[in-house]
Amino acid sequence: MSRADTLPAAANADAGTARVELGELGTSLGFMMRIAQLRLFERFFERFGGLDLKPGEFSLLWVIHLNPGIRQGGLAHALRIKPAHMTKLIRKLEEQGIVTRHIPDDDRRSVELTLTEPGKRFVEERQADFFGADDYHGNALTRAERLQLAELLQKYCGPDWWHE
Amino acid sequence: MSRADTLPAAANADAGTARVELGELGTSLGFMMRIAQLRLFERFFERFGGLDLKPGEFSLLWVIHLNPGIRQGGLAHALRIKPAHMTKLIRKLEEQGIVTRHIPDDDRRSVELTLTEPGKRFVEERQADFFGADDYHGNALTRAERLQLAELLQKYCGPDWWHE
DNA sequence: TATTGTTATACTCTATAACTATA
């Protein structure tokens, strides 16, 4: 054929190899949030891969640490995790000896959560890493930009939803 | 027992019912990106729920629209979708008559993608909605804030990774 | 040998609904 290293069909100029044009997608919040989250996970595992701890799990421990005796449902709501899923997550942490479940006398349907001593130590030792200003948290951003980014994300959610 | 409506154990003041303290988590990028993305999905389905279209699918069609003849692998890389997953997505869109797969003579391993006429119409008709300044895209933010948010997310990813 | 895409498989996260025990 006569088109081996000449142009492909006119309609398909640069088919495949050229840089991909994203247009408005590059400033679309939906797309950018997804991409940024993928990047964040990548960095998380570069940083904490050896720990056998998933991003969401530290959040869980952190909130129990700050709110000892929090009820399982309250935790689920604060973190936007479905109660059915929370049951599994807490069960696992309990088996690992990190979290204690306690059924209070004044409402025996509910479950109150606290960290065990090893659990507390675990959180306190890693707190600086997880909330620190390192690669994972965006070394490409200044401290002010990081804060601004978090605040814009909060504002995107809206106050009604945020404090509901 | 003598503690029915008195205080629970001292350590568990306000167990369960008080407002949950999030501490540094509230300005943690990992947590906030997850929360904001959940909110975005919620809004997406409020807005486009009737369409039987998932958030990622419009992105796919949009990029094919802007890059007719793009190769399947190039699309997968640009959108950070794994090739194995892309196969399934494209297959579905092909069955719906929205996308055409074409195997070029100059490299018969590859697959070039274009939109069908109905596909083009579909994208062009919805483009304003998907990229518009409405509820879904964050009515809580000004136009400038929305742009700034997208740019900070881009910057978080870092230029090396972004254009790799 | 390397590359492009496909198939098969599995694992995580999430969603839903039915269930229990308590209130």
Added chain:
DNA sequence: TATAGTTATAGAGTATAACAATA
């Protein structure tokens, strides 16, 4: 009758590795 949590089940999204066809 309502609420807190549990169980069971299913679906979406993604990851991996083995594979076929082509380069």
